[in-house]
Amino acid sequence: MKNHVNSNYSKSLRRRAVFIDRDGVLCEYKEKIIDLRDFVLRENIGPAIKLLNEHHFLVFVVTNQPQIAKGGLTLELLSKQHEYLENFLSQYNAFIDKIYFCPHREFGEIKEYVMNCDCRKPKPGMIQKAAQEYLIDLPNSFMVGDSWSDTECGKTMGLRCLGILGGCGYPYTPGTMEDCKQPPDAIFSSLKEAALSIINEEGIRY
Numbered sequence: 001m002k003n004h005v006n007s008n009y010s011k012s013l014r015r016r017a018v019f020i021d022r023d024g025v026l027c028e029y030k031e032k033i034i035d036l037r038d039f040v041l042r043e044n045i046g047p048a049i050k051l052l053n054e055h056h057f058l059v060f061v062v063t064n065q066p067q068i069a070k071g072g073l074t075l076e077l078l079s080k081q082h083e084y085l086e087n088f089l090s091q092y093n094a095f096i097d098k099i100y101f102c103p104h105r106e107f108g109e110i111k112e113y114v115m116n117c118d119c120r121k122p123k124p125g126m127i128q129k130a131a132q133e134y135l136i137d138l139p140n141s142f143m144v145g146d147s148w149s150d151t152e153c154g155k156t157m158g159l160r161c162l163g164i165l166g167g168c169g170y171p172y173t174p175g176t177m178e179d180c181k182q183p184p185d186a187i188f189s190s191l192k193e194a195a196l197s198i199i200n201e202e203g204i205r206y
């Protein structure tokens with residue numbers, strides 16, 4: 001057997017993915033989420049992610065965490081939040097394949113993280129990294145977020161973009177409207193509704 005991977009073969013191994021924003025989608029949107037008591041998970045995220053797992057989607061979290069560069073949040077506290085999230089999901093037999101976060105910001109206190117990086121959404125660095133680490137069928141994958149920056153990031157990578165109400169972005173306030181270069185392909189009230197639409201092929205007509 002030849003040891004190179006035939007391109008059709010590698011194509012067939014590609015899996016569809018759902019990239020999920022964290023703040024405002026998985027948890028309630030707040031200006032700052034530092035302590036675990038600020039990290040309030042939204043309803044039905046367990047069953048929503050389980051649906052995606054069961055339908056063989058890769059599930060990634062992609063989140064900007066500029067409080068790390070600002071000095072308000074430590075990597076240790078962030079990993080406690082994510083441990084809490086993953087433990088919560090495990091009660092539903094649901095899991096996230098990998099959490100990607102951007103700790104950067106152009107201005108801040110923690111020098112190591114103060115930079116104009118390539119991963120802060122709307123830049124697509126976190127999706128590109130996932131695509132290097134996993135075989136992903138990007139054109140048939142989704143971004144689910146609550147703000148214009150999620151949509152812009154997803155569109156740059158050719159993803160179908162779903163907006164979630166109740167976070168910081170929709171319906172647009174005049175401030176966020178100015179930043180919104182392209183609207184999401186569809187808007188839902190929760191991750192669960194978005195997940196149902198994703199797994200229901202009939203529903204995918206964006």
Ligand SMILES: [Zn+2]
Binds near residue numbers: 103
């Ligand atoms: Zn970054």
